[in-house]
Amino acid sequence: MSSALQLAGVRKTLGGREVLKGISLTVEPGDVFGYLGSNGAGKTTTIRIALDLVRATSGDVRVMGESASSPDVRRRIGFMLEADGLYNALSAVENLQFYARLYGVRNAGARIASLLVDVGLAARGRDRVGSFSKGMRQRLALARALVHDPQVLVLDEPMSGIDPSGQVELRGILLDVVHRGGKTIFFSSHDLDEVQRICNRIALIDQGTILVDGELAVLMRERSGHEVVIDTGSVPPEAVMAGLRDAHGFGFRAATDRRLEFSPLPGTQVSDIVGFLVGRGVMVEGARRKEASLEELYTTILREREGGQ
Amino acid sequence: MSGLRTLVAASMRSHARLKVAVLLTLGLSVFLIAGLIALVGLLVIVPQARSPKPNTSELARYLGLVVYGSGLLTMGLTLNVFTANNLVKEKNQRLFESVLAAPVGARTLWLARTLAVFLPGLALCEVSAVASLLVVNAFFLTLGLPVLAPASTVVSGLLLVPVLYLPLCGVVLLAGLCGNPVSGNVIANMALSAVLTLVINLVVRAGMDVGSFSFALVHLTVAGGMAAVLIVLQPRLTKERIVLSSGM
Numbered sequence: 001m002s003s004a005l006q007l008a009g010v011r012k013t014l015g016g017r018e019v020l021k022g023i024s025l026t027v028e029p030g031d032v033f034g035y036l037g038s039n040g041a042g043k044t045t046t047i048r049i050a051l052d053l054v055r056a057t058s059g060d061v062r063v064m065g066e067s068a069s070s071p072d073v074r075r076r077i078g079f080m081l082e083a084d085g086l087y088n089a090l091s092a093v094e095n096l097q098f099y100a101r102l103y104g105v106r107n108a109g110a111r112i113a114s115l116l117v118d119v120g121l122a123a124r125g126r127d128r129v130g131s132f133s134k135g136m137r138q139r140l141a142l143a144r145a146l147v148h149d150p151q152v153l154v155l156d157e158p159m160s161g162i163d164p165s166g167q168v169e170l171r172g173i174l175l176d177v178v179h180r181g182g183k184t185i186f187f188s189s190h191d192l193d194e195v196q197r198i199c200n201r202i203a204l205i206d207q208g209t210i211l212v213d214g215e216l217a218v219l220m221r222e223r224s225g226h227e228v229v230i231d232t233g234s235v236p237p238e239a240v241m242a243g244l245r246d247a248h249g250f251g252f253r254a255a256t257d258r259r260l261e262f263s264p265l266p267g268t269q270v271s272d273i274v275g276f277l278v279g280r281g282v283m284v285e286g287a288r289r290k291e292a293s294l295e296e297l298y299t300t301i302l303r304e305r306e307g308g309q
Numbered sequence: 310m311s312g313l314r315t316l317v318a319a320s321m322r323s324h325a326r327l328k329v330a331v332l333l334t335l336g337l338s339v340f341l342i343a344g345l346i347a348l349v350g351l352l353v354i355v356p357q358a359r360s361p362k363p364n365t366s367e368l369a370r371y372l373g374l375v376v377y378g379s380g381l382l383t384m385g386l387t388l389n390v391f392t393a394n395n396l397v398k399e400k401n402q403r404l405f406e407s408v409l410a411a412p413v414g415a416r417t418l419w420l421a422r423t424l425a426v427f428l429p430g431l432a433l434c435e436v437s438a439v440a441s442l443l444v445v446n447a448f449f450l451t452l453g454l455p456v457l458a459p460a461s462t463v464v465s466g467l468l469l470v471p472v473l474y475l476p477l478c479g480v481v482l483l484a485g486l487c488g489n490p491v492s493g494n495v496i497a498n499m500a501l502s503a504v505l506t507l508v509i510n511l512v513v514r515a516g517m518d519v520g521s522f523s524f525a526l527v528h529l530t531v532a533g534g535m536a537a538v539l540i541v542l543q544p545r546l547t548k549e550r551i552v553l554s555s556g557m
Binding site (some may be wrong): 014048051052053054055071074075077079082083084086087088089094098102103125128133144194223302 | 312316319322323326327339400403405406408409410411412413462481548549552553
């Protein structure tokens, strides 16, 4: 089965500046792929190349196994760009009809009616888009992205400029549509929290270079370090706490109510600490490695890059 | 050229809903055509009506100027107003980026936008040319002059403006889509002034008849020149240029 989106050694020079420096990444069918990076990192250029709006200076771009420049590919991709690109003077229904015709959608009326219900705009279908709020426009842009029932959705900063409640709403609609339709999503963002909630895979781009690419859970685990968190049934007695502090190998760091945090030295197992606590009558409810947040992962990788330069 | 009709229809519908722009185009056209007819009436028709032997060929020449001028003013204003209002605004909204991400080529988009400005302009041009022909002849009748409608003048009045404006629309839209949209407006404004100046000089000073072959030849030459410019500039019409020259 072909990859949903594959970029191999893609370079792009704009105005004498190399914006993309040979990036390669693969998005598999069914992935919700977060494409992270700060402003000017090259996210939008990558998306424009994937949508054949801009030609790569060199490299290969394939969508569902076909060249991104193939006209047939356009019918298999839905998109939401940073600017919604909707006709202000036309109504929501007219905007969707326009794109449905461009994509050659059959039975467009029923499809449009159903999408407007999905994005919560059924009551505003006949209103002009110029009167819509930013959140409503983004929801309509999502409906537009789905009007031809594409296999791949490419979304550029879909939540930008929307208030928090609008973001929650749009995210819910997006996830619902994706889970029901089994779509592949490639979406760029610099909202790390949002990416962590939605995506199963990520890539981080900085100054036109992919710094990291892979399964989000694996990357977080790899970068989580050796910190261990143990939840206890009750606050351990002072004598036990003193024992933990004295046990040098445990690397006891902090205690917050019934949560104990350790940075064990090499050679010390989590089971050693758990055994110590249980042996002193402390009930252990759970023990786990402390996972780094995506924000920590992101800043660590960028710091490593700066250090390496 | 898939989607051409859809794009033209959507653009024209979008234009038609810009009430201020539509009213401005219609209002200014009526005002300027009325001014042109009044001017020709005062300077040519009334003196001819008062003369013992009115010069019908002189009257026919100025009738041709009015018919042609009415079409030119209407079409010129349509192009100016709709490129000024819409193209600049839509480029700033990056509307074309979304259209081009759908199965639409850069050439189809350009052609659709050209037709979306040209076709309503053509309709208004023909209506205003016919209306001014009728109004001037009504004047003739009122002043006891013969009704005039020389075939060559009518055909020139109805055809030459569209012949000139079709490639001009193409040039304006190509410049606006691939570069700064304001440059399209500058070309449209300059073209209207240049054609008006040229026509006034040809008809009033050089005494050329709007229905003459030489007048038609001047138009065909200018239109051919613009068509050549379009052919030369076609390779610059790419999705990348349109997208990267858009606002924000």
